[in-house]
Amino acid sequence: MSSNATLTTPSELVPINAGDTSWVLMSTAGVFVMTVGLGFFYSGLARAKHALSLLFLMMVSIAVVSVQWWLWGFSLTFSPTGSAFIGNLDYVFARNLGSVPHPNAPTIPGAAYFLFQCMFAIITPALAFGATAERMRLFPALAFLFVWSTVVYDIITYWVWAPKGWLLGMGLMDYAGGTPVHMSSGVAAVAYAIVLGKRRDYADLLHAPCPHNVTFVYLGTALLWFGWLFFNGGSAVAANARAAQAIINSHLAACVGGIIWVIMDYRHARKLTLIGFCTGVVAGLATITPGSGFVSSSSSLVFGLIGGGLCNLVVNYKRHLRFDDALDVFAVHYVGGLIGLVLTGIFAQRSVISLSYPSDTPWEQIPEGGWLDGRWVAVPVQLLAIVSVSGWSFFITFALLKGLNYIPGMHLRVSEEDEEMGTDLSEMGEVAYGFLHPDASSGASSDWGSAAAKQSLVVSGDTIRPMELEPTPSSSSTR
Known part of the structure; x- marks a missing residue:
């Protein structure tokens, strides 16, 4: 999905490849499973009286964002003839897709690329709901999903991956979503948590968090880990060696992230916890995502080590933050994505990028990587993306939520009595x-x-x- 993920330019006509198409369609199904896994992961970390509402939010994200994506989301995000800031309506109502390839994926039908990218759009706002768990109303969340996808996700993703996006044009390297997925949702989670305020028993939960179902956390992590291999591997939009390399890197970073997390926790509690391992796995995966198709397998170990370690430190520092990030979305996804983007600027290599090019391609025609290739501007460009994406996502999300709060019937937070009862019963009339x-x-x-x-x-x-x-x-x- 990055500029280096394909081996042709929009002007080159390449026949539709059945193997590439099959791989992308299979990856679409794999990424879909991630949203289901995220539901189990979040639900297990929450208290029992809030568990069902989180499962509901993950499932309803699929429905709301898919409609938005068909309506105008894909068009605003991936129009090849848009401006440097946002796309146009060439693909509105999924028009002009069918078998015509998109410039980002020249060997598969445009409809297949539409579906694959839809799964990314679905899971991104769903990630942000983890920070707001146990105190948010569900009905305003539906409006948030639709509007946020349009004014935040679509615009940021256009900057990063669309053929005319300004960050892509500057040479940003983000293979599978460090900026549009993890950083945009992570900082949006902070804005949402600030607007909502802290849970009524926040001080007690800092010292004694009470995840109600660790088995759900285990199951959710397994589904996320499984789906993430398609998330990153499918971003090659081709069944090639670079897709395989992205999967290897993702798997190794997840392994190292889980191991380093439990080791760091063991120093304090002398316990090896399943929740700690699972959280470390997710941190490792979030960190490697932007660099998965740019770095070697040896470098991916560094991503898992640094990402898992620093995310662990931020989670342990959360008591000093001024917002209530209930399920550590900021600490894992935003911090992990940020670290991954910086490390990609350092460790990206032309030798890995070349895996998506024919073997007879002249070496000088393959884009340079990062500092390991002597491209010193790489890290400054990555930092520019971090600042611009963080600023846009935070301030637009904050303004959107403040606006929703002023609309009658759209207040974001449940009452204190309903929070004490539990969002499942108060918001849904059902219990898990x-x-x-x-x-x-x-x-x-x-x-x-x-x-x-x-x-x-x-x-x-x-x-x-x-x-x-x-x-x-x-x-x-x-x-």
Whole structure:
């Protein structure tokens, strides 16, 4: 998806390649699984009374963003004839796709590239919801998904990957989404968390976080790890050696990230935790994403080591931050993406870029990498991308959320009573587990959104049960 991910220019006509098309379509399905895995990952880290709302948000992101992508998202993001800032409406309503290749993917049908990129657009705003867990209303989140995708994701991604994007034109190297996916969602998560404010029991949770289902975290990590191989490998938009190299790099960085995280945690707690390992894996994957198709396998170990280590330090420093990032989106995705972009400017190599070119291509026609190739401007360009993407995503997200808060019925945060009850019951009228249901023991039905239902509940930790009643003459015992 970067300028170096393809081996032709828009003017060159290359026959559709069945192998490349099959690989990209398979990668599309793999990246789709990542959003499902993210739901399990986030749900497991949250408390039980908020678990279902996070699963819902991940699934509804698929629906809302897919419609936006068909409507105008893909066109604004990848129009080859747009300006340096944003695309036009050449592809609105998915027009002019079909079998015509896109300049970024000249050996596959444009429809296949549309689908693959749609999966990236889906998971990006979904990542930001991790910072807002346990206190956000769901209905405004639907509007946020649609508008944010248009005014933040589409514009930033155009800068980075569109043929006329200004950051791509300056020589930015971002193979699979360090800037448009991880950094844009990570800083948007900060803006969302600031606007919402901290959870009512935030101080207690800093000292005693209570993920309700570590098995979900394990399952979510496994699905994310699996899908990430397609996320980065599919970004070659061809079944070639560079795609294989991106997968090798991604896997090794994930392994090292998980190992370094548990080692660093063990120094303090003398425990090897599954959550620590899983978080380190995600940090390693987020860090290697921008460089996965630019660096050697030896360099990928450095990405996992530095990314996992520094993200771990930021997570441990979170008590000093002024915002409540509930599930460490900023510490893992933003910091990981930032580190990965800088390291890509250092370790990117022409020898790896050449893997997507025919073997007889003259060496001087293959783009240079980073500092290892003597291209000293590489890191400054990467830093420029970090500053511009961070600024745009934060301020536009902040303004969008403030605007939504002023619209009647679109206030972003649940009430204190609803937060205590749990967003599952207060926002959805459903719960993830039967024992959390107010009338689970009796099987009776109620209007869970009514004031009477709310008043009949007692919330103790993660357990929601009917309020105990005083004995009455007609009842010898009560629950």
